[in-house]
Structures are given as structure tokens and as C-alpha cells.
Amino acid sequence: xxxxxxxxxxxxxxxxxxxxxxxxxxxxxxxxxxxxxxxxxxxxxxxxxxxxxxxxxxxxxxxxxxxxxxxxxxxxxxxxxxxxxxxxxxxxxxxxxxxxxxxxxxxxxxxxxxxxxxxxxxxxxxxxxxxxxxxxxxxxxxxxxxxxxxxxxxxxxxxxxxxxxxxxxxxxxxxxxxxxxxxxxxxxxxxxxxxxxxxxxxxxxxxxxxxxxxxxxxxxxxxxxxxx
Numbered sequence: 001x002x003x004x005x006x007x008x009x010x011x012x013x014x015x016x017x018x019x020x021x022x023x024x025x026x027x028x029x030x031x032x033x034x035x036x037x038x039x040x041x042x043x044x045x046x047x048x049x050x051x052x053x054x055x056x057x058x059x060x061x062x063x064x065x066x067x068x069x070x071x072x073x074x075x076x077x078x079x080x081x082x083x084x085x086x087x088x089x090x091x092x093x094x095x096x097x098x099x100x101x102x103x104x105x106x107x108x109x110x111x112x113x114x115x116x117x118x119x120x121x122x123x124x125x126x127x128x129x130x131x132x133x134x135x136x137x138x139x140x141x142x143x144x145x146x147x148x149x150x151x152x153x154x155x156x157x158x159x160x161x162x163x164x165x166x167x168x169x170x171x172x173x174x175x176x177x178x179x180x181x182x183x184x185x186x187x188x189x190x191x192x193x194x195x196x197x198x199x200x201x202x203x204x205x206x207x208x209x210x211x212x213x214x215x216x217x218x219x220x221x222x223x224x225x226x227x228x
Contacts, residue, residue: 002029004170008036009044021048027056027171033142039089040136042177043069057175061182065132068187072133086116086125089135091168091176092143110146112168112176128183129194135181142168 004026005012010019013026023045046053047066054062091114116125116138127135184193207213216222 002026003032004029005032005034006037006041006045006170007034008038008041020045023170024049024052024056027174028169030167031142031170031173033140035139035141037140038136039132039138039140039177040073042140042174043073043132043136046174046178053174053178056171057178059175059178059182061186062178064186065178065182069132069136072131073136085118086138087119088139088141089114089116089127090141090143091173093146093168095146112172114176114180127180129190130181131187131190132181142173 002013004023006023010017011023011026012018013029043066046062047070050063050066054060091112094111094113095109114127116127116130117123118125184190204213208215216225
């Protein structure tokens with residue numbers, strides 16, 4: 001397999017450099033990112049042919065995302081309460097382990113993910129509600145580790161093994177980024193969904209304060225209550 005190296009305004013393969021409009025010819029090749037790459041670079045790639053990428057990535061909200069990006073990419077950025085703790089964003093892979101029977105693994109899958117993090121801690125942050133205008137200047141990288149999630153027992157182990165043959169292809173890189181950003185639909189949809197969730201959270205907090213709901217301290221307490 002070839003390796004496509006994406007820079008800030010072009011990509012190279014086998015020593016030759018091309019503009020982003022030709023990247024759709026190499027979607028199934030492995031991908032690497034130069035240190036200068038930001039989310040803006042990815043949006044510039046998608047802007048070359050949003051209708052094509054919407055079909056290739058099976059992401060119907062991609063044209064809307066590109067349109068929102070084009071309208072705001074040159075705006076002066078203001079501090080955003082959603083990402084005041086996020087210094088960079090990254091794509092990674094994690095293994096979902098759903099079921100063990102004894103020592104035998106019964107259900108397992110590899111998932112591609114796009115998240116944010118802070119230079120001061122190891123916490124990761126979801127980006128589904130963050131406006132595209134607040135993401136485009138953040139540095140983008142690809143993690144070389146696979147995280148392990150034990151959904152069957154409610155635990156997470158962060159370092160498993162090097163990606164090796166599980167490296168990202170160009171298509172997978174674009175797919176996981178667009179999937180996360182458009183998870184709740186268009187930019188307008190995200191605003192409305194966020195308001196609905198905040199309203200629900202407030203109602204739940206009030207119910208807990210009134211003693212109408214029980215708040216579990218951790219997932220183990222919940223599993224014990226449900227006899228799992």
C-alpha cells in the first residue's frame with residue numbers, strides 16, 4: 001500500500017506532490033499528517049468536492065458542513081466555552097470488547113474515533129457539539145495507540161498496542177472526522193439538540209435534588225442495582 005502524506009495545502013505520494021483535488025484517487029492508501037495540519041486542512045480537502053465525499057463517506061450532512069465552513073473560515077475567532085480546555089484534536093482507534101466467556105473473547109470490533117484533548121491532562125473530549133468555526137484552527141494528529149474499552153465490565157484501559165497494520169487510510173481519516181462533527185446533523189441541528197440535552201440534564205438534576213431519582217456514584221453501583 002502507498003502512504004499519502006498530507007500537508008497544509010497539498011499532499012505527496014511516492015515523492016510527487018499534488019493539490020487536494022486529486023486526493024480522491026488515493027482514498028484507500030495509508031495516510032500520515034505533517035505537523036502543520038489542522039482541521040482546516042481537512043475541510044479544505046472536503047471542500048474540493050463535497051457531493052463526492054458525501055457519497056464516499058456516506059455522510060449526508062457533509063455539504064452542509066462545508067457550506068458552514070466556507071461562511072466562517074475567515075471570521076475572527078472568539079473564545080468558545082465548549083473548547084476552552086481543548087488544545088488539539090486527534091484521530092485514534094479503540095477496540096470495543098463487548099463479551100467474554102471465561103477467557104474467550106466473544107465479541108470484538110475496531111472503531112475509528114475523533115476527539116479533543118488538553119496539553120495539561122490525558123482526558124479526551126467529544127466534539128459532536130463544537131461548532132466547526134471553533135475547530136478549524138486546532139492542530140490535528142493521528143494517535144499510534146489503540147485504546148481498549150471493556151463494555152462488558154464497564155472499564156477502560158488506555159494503552160493496548162501499536163496500531164501496526166491497523167493504520168488509518170485516507171478514507172477512514174476523513175470518515176471519522178466528519179462522522180463526529182455531523183453526529184447530530186447540521187450546525188443548526190447541533191445547537192437545537194444541545195439546548196434539548198441541557199434542558200433534560202437540568203430536569204434530571206432537579207429530580208435528584210428533590211429525591212425523585214437516585215444518583216449512582218459509579219457504574220459498578222448501577223450494575224449491582226441491575227444485577228449485571
